[in-house]
Amino acid sequence: MDKLANQACLSKRTIYSYFRSKEEIIETTIDSFIQETEQEFIQVATKEDSVENVVSYIFNYILTHGQFIFNLQGLNDLRLHYPDLWQRIKKIREEKIQNLIRLMMEKSGNKSAVQEIDSRILTAVIVASINKVMTPDFLLTNGLTLEETANQFSKLLLALFSISLGNKDPNT
Numbered sequence: 001m002d003k004l005a006n007q008a009c010l011s012k013r014t015i016y017s018y019f020r021s022k023e024e025i026i027e028t029t030i031d032s033f034i035q036e037t038e039q040e041f042i043q044v045a046t047k048e049d050s051v052e053n054v055v056s057y058i059f060n061y062i063l064t065h066g067q068f069i070f071n072l073q074g075l076n077d078l079r080l081h082y083p084d085l086w087q088r089i090k091k092i093r094e095e096k097i098q099n100l101i102r103l104m105m106e107k108s109g110n111k112s113a114v115q116e117i118d119s120r121i122l123t124a125v126i127v128a129s130i131n132k133v134m135t136p137d138f139l140l141t142n143g144l145t146l147e148e149t150a151n152q153f154s155k156l157l158l159a160l161f162s163i164s165l166g167n168k169d170p171n172t
Helices: 002-008 012-018 024-047 052-064 073-080 083-111 119-133 136-142 146-164
Strands: none
Touching: 002 012, 024 052, 024 083, 052 083, 052 146, 073 083, 073 136, 083 119, 119 146, 136 146
């Protein structure tokens, strides 16, 4: 709270006149970020025909604009000290991934082998993968950064859709 107050050039008392608790500050910040990210996703998804560009843009947006949350320490703090918020984030992440998969399936058209997979199963597999690798434990154990892991995961996701379209090169 001291750091937040200093950065905002406010007293802690002033901050607490707007928020009842640290948890409310964190929750409001996360809610705001989720809404902004959703708006960005809708804008890029409606303008962009390329699945690769949409996925790349969204991953980059989350990593650059969500650094305050999506860093190793922030994730670990949320998981350990705010389990309700951690669970809520996991639920929202699952919903957003469903939206992304739906978009990828729509943009890949009927020519994609992914079209033959039930979107619920595909979503569950991708969410389970994210829940396994985008965690503080996995990152620390494997000496990875969140940025490296997110970048690799986006490449994996794009490769999945590229291969299902019959492309050997995921960049085509």
